[in-house]
Amino acid sequence: MIILGIDVGGTGIKGALVDVETGILTSNRRRIPTPSPATPEAVAETIQKLKQHFKWEGTVGCGFPTPLKHGKCLTGGNLHEDWKDLKVDEFFQQKTGNKYTIVNDADAAGLAEVTFGAGKGVKGTVILITLGTGIGSALFLDGKLLPNTEFGHVLHKNGAIFEKYAADSVRVEENLSRKQWGKRLHKYFKHINLILSPDLIIIGGGSSKKFNKFEAQINIDTEIIPAKAENDAGIIGAALAAK
Numbered sequence: 523m524i525i526l527g528i529d530v531g532g533t534g535i536k537g538a539l540v541d542v543e544t545g546i547l548t549s550n551r552r553r554i555p556t557p558s559p560a561t562p563e564a565v566a567e568t569i570q571k572l573k574q575h576f577k578w579e580g581t582v583g584c585g586f587p588t589p590l591k592h593g594k595c596l597t598g599g600n601l602h603e604d605w606k607d608l609k610v611d612e613f614f615q616q617k618t619g620n621k622y623t624i625v626n627d628a629d630a631a632g633l634a635e636v637t638f639g640a641g642k643g644v645k646g647t648v649i650l651i652t653l654g655t656g657i658g659s660a661l662f663l664d665g666k667l668l669p670n671t672e673f674g675h676v677l678h679k680n681g682a683i684f685e686k687y688a689a690d691s692v693r694v695e696e697n698l699s700r701k702q703w704g705k706r707l708h709k710y711f712k713h714i715n716l717i718l719s720p721d722l723i724i725i726g727g728g729s730s731k732k733f734n735k736f737e738a739q740i741n742i743d744t745e746i747i748p749a750k751a752e753n754d755a756g757i758i759g760a761a762l763a764a765k
């Protein structure tokens with residue numbers, strides 16, 4: 523079965539057709555920069571362009587980069603405040619005519635990795651952390667997802683969240699070397715390791731491709747590995763969620 527998977531990110535909106543039985547992309551991947559400002563109307567237009575590019579009339583699985591509850595945005599996150607309280611699935615359906623399953627972007631990446639990738643068959647607690655514009659999380663116990671965790675929002679200091687200290691976008695903004703950034707990640711993962719005692723940590727998002735450039739800085743007693751599908755995990759998992 524083929525489904526169009528779309529991964530809405532803070533900087534890029536990516537889509538591809540996915541074989542949801544194998545997790546393999548059956549088309550090229552298409553990336554369109556996230557509109558700025560990323561208002562609901564502007565993002566829906568980008569989704570429409572992807573739909574037209576793939577000539578797709580079927581169901582769409584969409585990973586979305588904000589806290590969600592039953593497809594409804596709880597905050598606009600790194601997109602735009604107008605998303606707050608919007609039912610994203612209904613909104614995209616109204617704008618494009620397709621049916622949508624909306625899932626948090628990190629949950630999507632986690633679903634792909636636990637089903638086909640780095641977390642396949644792993645028992646116990648597996649956590650996937652995406653490092654991109656924000657920090658997203660997906661938590662699994664024996665392969666089953668506990669959705670909508672927001673471990674990028676654990677407090678760092680003075681009421682500030684870790685996302686604002688250790689996301690990949692912060693590395694770029696503050697012009698940090700990967701070594702300096704890796705030291706921040708070490709603090710973050712040490713804390714995550716302490717509060718969750720996971721059996722495996724998987725790194726997803728754009729940074730998963732560069733894992734070898736910062737892994738030496740993270741010294742914790744839990745195995746930590748990059749997502750097998752790297753940044754495509756979000757697209758694959760979004761499609762999988764709509765299966």
Ligand code: BGC
Binds near residue numbers: 652654685
């Ligand atoms: C959002 C998460 C999202 C993460 C990665 C965070 O700012 O709160 O829901 O998963 O960014 O996009």
